[in-house]
Amino acid sequence: MIRFENVGMRYGPGPEVLHDLSFTLKPGSFHFLTGPSGAGKSSLLKLLFLAHRPSRGIITMFGNDIAGLARDDLPALRRRIGVVFQEFRLINHLTAIENVALPLRIAGVPERQVRSHVEELLTWVGLGERLHARPSVLSGGEKQRVAIARAVIGKPDLLLADEPTGNVDPVMARRLMYLFVELNKIGTTLLIASHDTSLIRQFDQPCMELKDGTLVMHRDGLP
C-alpha cells in the first residue's frame, strides 16, 4: 500500500535530512515511529502526508507513484489520510465539535449522523463538557484530543500521528492508544511517532526507528 524506495528528503537547498529510506507499510499494519529529537520523524510524516516532495527515490501510495501526481490530484489522496500534527492545527474560529465534524461534512455525511457521531467520540476522549469550546480556551491536552478525534472520525485508510500523547497524562495516553488500536482493527494503517518508549513498550506493535535520517526497522518492538 505504501512503499518507499531509496527515498531522500531535504528542505530547500539544505542538507539531506532523510537518506535512503526503503520500507513498506502493508494495508492494515500498525507501526510506531521512534528516534531521538531531530532524527527526522516529523519530516517522514510530511512525506507521507504529501506535504513535501522527496528529493530522490520513489514513493508509492495507494497504488500511485506520487512523482506522477499533479497538484490537483493531492486533495483526493489526502482525504484518505488522517493526521495528528504535533502543533494540532485546529481551526481557531470553529468549536471543538465543528473541528471534528469537518471531515464528515466534507465527505457529505448526513448532518444528524455527524452530530451524534462527533458527540460520542468527543465524550469518549473526555471532552463531553467542552463540545462548544473554541481552541483558544482549550488546554494543550484538550486540543490534542480534539485533533485526534478529527483525525480518526472519518476512519481514514492511513492515520499518521506526531507525538499524539505528548500533552496528556498516562491514563489518557493509554485510552487514546486504545482508540488507535480499535481504528487499526477496522482496517486503518497506522504510523504513530512517539518519544514515549514506556508507552510503546506496553503495546505489541512493531517499531520503526530513525537515527540521523536513516531507518532501522525493529520487527518485534523495542530492543
Ligand SMILES: Nc1ncnc2c1ncn2[C@@H]1O[C@H](COP(=O)(O)OP(=O)(O)OP(=O)(O)O)[C@@H](O)[C@H]1O
Ligand atoms: N522546515 C524546516 N526547514 C529546514 N530544516 C528543517 C525543517 N524542519 C525540520 N528540519 C530539520 O530536519 C531534521 C529532522 O527534523 P524533524 O523535525 O523531522 O525531526 P524529529 O525526529 O521529528 O524531531 P522531534 O522529535 O524533535 O520533533 C532536523 O535536522 C531539523 O533541524
